Amino acid sequence: MDKKEKTRKKGLQFSVLMCYHNTAIKSGGRRRARRKKHMKKVRIIALVLVVALCAALFTGCAKKDSDSDTAYVKKNGKLIVGITDFAPMDYKEAGSDEWVGFDADMAKAFAKELGVDVEFIEINWDNKAVELETKAIDVVWNGMTITDEVKNLMSVGNAYCNNAQVVVVNAAAADQYQTADSVRSLSFAAENGSAGAEQLDLLGVAYTAVDTQAKALMEVASGSVDACVIDSLMAAAMVGAGTDYPELTYTVGLNSEEYGVGFRKGSDLVDAFNAFWKAAYDDGTVMKTAETYKVQAAIIAQ
Amino acid sequence: MSVLEVRKLQKSFGELQVLRDIDFSLEKGEALSVIGSSGSGKTTLLRCLNFLEKPDGGQIIVNGEVLFDAADAATQQEKQIRKKRLHFGLVFQNFNLFPQYTALENVRLAGELLAREREDYRTGRKAVLAAIDEKARRLLDQMGLSDRADHYPHQLSGGQQQRVAIARALALSPDILCFDEPTSALDPELTGEVLRVIKGLADEHTTMIIVTHEMQFAHDVSDRVIFMDGGVIVEQGAPQDVIDHPREERTKRFLERYSGN
Amino acid sequence: MTFWNVILTLAQGLTNTTRLFFLTLLGALPLGLVICFGSMNHWAPFARWAERAAARRGEETALTRFGKRCKPVSAVVKFIVWIVRGSPLMIQILIVYYGPGLLFHWPLLPRFSAALITFIINYACYFSEIYRGGIQSIPKGQQEAGQVLGMTKSQIFFKVTLLQVVKRIVPPMGNEFITLVKDTSLVRVIAVYEVIWMGESFIKKGMIWPLFFTAVFYLVFTAVLTALLDLAERKLSYFK
Numbered sequence: 128m129d130k131k132e133k134t135r136k137k138g139l140q141f142s143v144l145m146c147y148h149n150t151a152i153k154s155g156g157r158r159r160a161r162r163k164k165h166m167k168k169v170r171i172i173a174l175v176l177v178v179a180l181c182a183a184l185f186t187g188c189a190k191k192d193s194d195s196d197t198a199y200v201k202k203n204g205k206l207i208v209g210i211t212d213f214a215p216m217d218y219k220e221a222g223s224d225e226w227v228g229f230d231a232d233m234a235k236a237f238a239k240e241l242g243v244d245v246e247f248i249e250i251n252w253d254n255k256a257v258e259l260e261t262k263a264i265d266v267v268w269n270g271m272t273i274t275d276e277v278k279n280l281m282s283v284g285n286a287y288c289n290n291a292q293v294v295v296v297n298a299a300a301a302d303q304y305q306t307a308d309s310v311r312s313l314s315f316a317a318e319n320g321s322a323g324a325e326q327l328d329l330l331g332v333a334y335t336a337v338d339t340q341a342k343a344l345m346e347v348a349s350g351s352v353d354a355c356v357i358d359s360l361m362a363a364a365m366v367g368a369g370t371d372y373p374e375l376t377y378t379v380g381l382n383s384e385e386y387g388v389g390f391r392k393g394s395d396l397v398d399a400f401n402a403f404w405k406a407a408y409d410d411g412t413v414m415k416t417a418e419t420y421k422v423q424a425a426i427i428a429q
Numbered sequence: 430m431s432v433l434e435v436r437k438l439q440k441s442f443g444e445l446q447v448l449r450d451i452d453f454s455l456e457k458g459e460a461l462s463v464i465g466s467s468g469s470g471k472t473t474l475l476r477c478l479n480f481l482e483k484p485d486g487g488q489i490i491v492n493g494e495v496l497f498d499a500a501d502a503a504t505q506q507e508k509q510i511r512k513k514r515l516h517f518g519l520v521f522q523n524f525n526l527f528p529q530y531t532a533l534e535n536v537r538l539a540g541e542l543l544a545r546e547r548e549d550y551r552t553g554r555k556a557v558l559a560a561i562d563e564k565a566r567r568l569l570d571q572m573g574l575s576d577r578a579d580h581y582p583h584q585l586s587g588g589q590q591q592r593v594a595i596a597r598a599l600a601l602s603p604d605i606l607c608f609d610e611p612t613s614a615l616d617p618e619l620t621g622e623v624l625r626v627i628k629g630l631a632d633e634h635t636t637m638i639i640v641t642h643e644m645q646f647a648h649d650v651s652d653r654v655i656f657m658d659g660g661v662i663v664e665q666g667a668p669q670d671v672i673d674h675p676r677e678e679r680t681k682r683f684l685e686r687y688s689g690n
Numbered sequence: 691m692t693f694w695n696v697i698l699t700l701a702q703g704l705t706n707t708t709r710l711f712f713l714t715l716l717g718a719l720p721l722g723l724v725i726c727f728g729s730m731n732h733w734a735p736f737a738r739w740a741e742r743a744a745a746r747r748g749e750e751t752a753l754t755r756f757g758k759r760c761k762p763v764s765a766v767v768k769f770i771v772w773i774v775r776g777s778p779l780m781i782q783i784l785i786v787y788y789g790p791g792l793l794f795h796w797p798l799l800p801r802f803s804a805a806l807i808t809f810i811i812n813y814a815c816y817f818s819e820i821y822r823g824g825i826q827s828i829p830k831g832q833q834e835a836g837q838v839l840g841m842t843k844s845q846i847f848f849k850v851t852l853l854q855v856v857k858r859i860v861p862p863m864g865n866e867f868i869t870l871v872k873d874t875s876l877v878r879v880i881a882v883y884e885v886i887w888m889g890e891s892f893i894k895k896g897m898i899w900p901l902f903f904t905a906v907f908y909l910v911f912t913a914v915l916t917a918l919l920d921l922a923e924r925k926l927s928y929f930k
Contacts, residue, residue: 212891250881254788258881261791263798341893371895479838515840525835528929529853538849539839583930601839 196394197241200265205244208234209264211252211339214364215420216270229288229420234268236412237403252339253320256280259391266396267389270360272322274384282392284400286385287413289425291359292323293377295347295366301376304354310379313353316346323356326381341365348372356381360422385427405429430493432457432636433478433605438487439499440473447473449660451487455605458634462647462668465657466683471640474657475607478638479519480510491516491604515543518598522610524590526582532593533578536565536600543601561600568596572626588619592626599630606630608639624650644687648672656680696892696900703888704907707874710806710884711911714870717810722817728767730822736760774815780876783808787880805877813870820862824855857926864919871911 200206208231210217216230226247238245250258255271258264259281272290273283294310304310307330315334317324323343327334335352337343343355344365359380366375390396407413408429417423433455440448447470455461463471476482478489480497483505489497496513498504526535540561544550550557569578572592582590591611598606608627612620624646631637631650641647647654647668654671656664656679664677675681740757744750774782787804790796798804828851836846875886885908889901 248881249883251879254880257788257792261788261798263788263791263801338890339893345893345898481834481837511837511840511842514838517838519834519838521831521835523831525829525831527832527835527850529857539836539841542845542849543840581929597839 196265196391196396197399199262200243200396201241203243205246206234206238206241206266207246207248207264208238209250209255209258209267210247210269211249213270213340213361215360215422217247217268229416229422230268230270232416232419233404233407233413234266236407236416237400240403241399255389259389262391265390266400270358270386271389272358272384273387274322274325277387277389280392281389282394282397283387283389284397285404285429286387286427287404287429288360288386288422289383289427290386291380291383292326292356293359293362293380294354294356295344295362295375295377296354297347298367298374298376300353301378304378307379307381310354316343316352316355318343318357321357322382322384323358327356330381344372344375347375360425363421431455432459432492434488434490435478436488436490438474438477438484438489440470440477440482440484447660448477448484451660451662453655453662453665455636455638457636459653460631460635460637460639460651462651462654463638463640463657464642464644464647464654464683465663469657470660471657472609475519475609475638475640478605478607479517480514481519515601516604518601518603518606520591520594520598520606520608520611523614524582524587524594526590526594526597528582531579531581532569532574532585532589532596533562533565535582535593536568536597537561539597540565540600565596565600568599569593571629572596573622586619587615588622591615591619591623595623595626595630604636606635606637608637608641610640610642612641612643642687644672644684656683658683696897696903699891700885700888700900700904700907703883703885703904706802706877706882707871707884707907708911710802710809710874710877710882711871713806714809714813715867717806718813718817721810721814722821725767725771725814725818726821726825729764729771729818730825731763731767732761733763734758734761771815771818774812775819779808779812779873780879782812783876783879801877801880801882805880805882809870809873813866816866817863820859820866821855823862824859825851827858828854853926857929860919860922860926864916867915867919868912871908871915 210226210230212218213228215228217226217228218231219226231247234247235245248264250264252269255264255267259267267281270288270290271277273286277283294304296304296310296313304313311330311332313332315327315332316337317327317334318340319336319338321340323340324334324336334356335346337346340355340357340361343357346352347355359377362377364370366372366377388400390400404413413426413429414423417426431454435451435453438448438451439446451470451474453461463474465471473482477484484497484499486499487497488495488499495501495504496516526532527538530538541558544557544561547557566575566578569575572595574589574592574596577585577589577593582593585593595611611627612623615623620643624643627637627639627646628650639647639651649668651668653665654668655662656671656675656677658679664671664675664680670676671680672684675684736757737760740754743757744754747754783805786808787798787801791798799807832850832854833846836850841849874884877884878887881887885904886901889904892898892900
């Protein structure tokens, strides 16, 4: 009998004992008979509740041990990918309803290899770990920076892409802010809980936390802060000539980091992904897709 | 056989005993006035008769049928109480008209709802409802309110509202019509019109119990008077006896307070 | 992105917002009545025992006093109402959506359904208190008048009490409706794409005015609601 069985039995014994204890206290013939009937009802209800609770806990635990994540996804018939709108990784072309991008295309390929459909769901980035754990999504594939915290919460596939957290400032003032020291005097904005925010914490620089990286850019463009720290990939796509923010540019990189794909903690999909990626890298699919989205320089060799 | 017989009725609220061994009977067509100071139990007596309170002891017998017996639980079942209430009608001190219905609708409403339980309702619905409507109009006419039939209670004076309430109680043709201080909430000017209506009903030999503070009215209109004090009937008899020549000390003291007006 | 493209995208979010609003009302208005009756329920199973025990002993003890006052149905319902009204709606949304998966490893409800269920329960509890206040503010004489006229309990409620209660509760319910309109934006926390989420999606493209424009939708919605509530009050003003 394992520990769960033992505690369950103990619980049952205890509740039964309490019922008899209550019956024993009161004496007196007819009253005792009535109370016995009443306590029998109470006992039955208590039993049912205890059994129901244990059953729930039991099935919960049982599920965790025996199910393979890959089998679950295949049974479900689809791979649910949690993303946010983040060019060039996952985004939609104007007028189209289809998610494209480097991450989106590779996710589609992975799903195809697993033999299932793919479904993209825009999620609240703050909740990504809970979304994974509750099986609302199966994988986070959205240019997610691999940090210790992320590794604690999920099982991460092999790093596939380089990234840096870069400082974005007005192009006019860019020359003065080419080093990490030079930017200390500026007022900053960064996405709450992002790797960029982490870098600013390491530098010891205060910043305004905003919802998304896009909002951080907006803060700089509007002049409410001097600079912001965002992913270099996003910076490459969104600032400078030919973008929505031509007056901005990015200068110093505060760190270098890697992107990874996140699965449920302990999931066996990680191995499937690593195998898939190695094969895709070897046969050139990865680089070809990267070139479509102009991120080939950042791809990590496998 | 009396229309109403009340035997040894008792009622307590917690520790306070409000009715002690109330015994009286009422003949058909008789108008009975109940007088006494506040707290003597008059209102509680009416409420017990109308099954708004449950007596702790005693019996209520209407037309020979035991409607309530404190000792017999079978008479205390909720489902029958509704039907038993229909033997009585009650006119409240503060009218309690339904504000969202016109005067006519107020009078018709209970009748229409009760008619649904009749067997001939489904087949002769129109006829049944027409009869109820006609009766309601007749009653309002009897009260002198035909031109106010489509007015809402808030558009009527206090006296008019009370007259609608009387019509509403009469619409169900109760065996015994009860009045709980019907003019106490009215201005002196409006009191007259309501008392006139009640006198008219008494002239038609409607069986009534009237709880009132209007001594002159009780004296002129009723066939019998009961004086209550401290939850017991102190004296009962013809109005000339009780009001003009009271025998009991307590009755005399009570009437002295009122003779000043 | 032309103006109309933006409006169309926002309209998609607006569909979710309005669906949530109407379906919540559809569920919460009747459920509120059920909860209201539950919290007003006066079933006191120990009352008779307590009275006899007090009589036997000749005095009241704390236990007999409790026994007389103990109304289990009412107590349980009031406890639930306290929990639901006393905790933030956002947290309730998170619990209802993620809870089954986190605690029992059960499959999750669809996002919109989870949000809808949370809203219905939450608003039903608020409504139940408004109903209770309305019902208890009707003079007892109204009920007694119905009783002496031989009306059943349900006849009294539907034919006498209900309309008077409705008239009394239109202003506070109006407040709740307007609060509901704006509370719908909370569902973004479990990634239900309501109108503010859609408005924010344009920020990534550098446009902030769509977000401010969502305020226009809310203002229009609220204006329509207010007009309807005024109409209701006017229609009910034929009696006092």
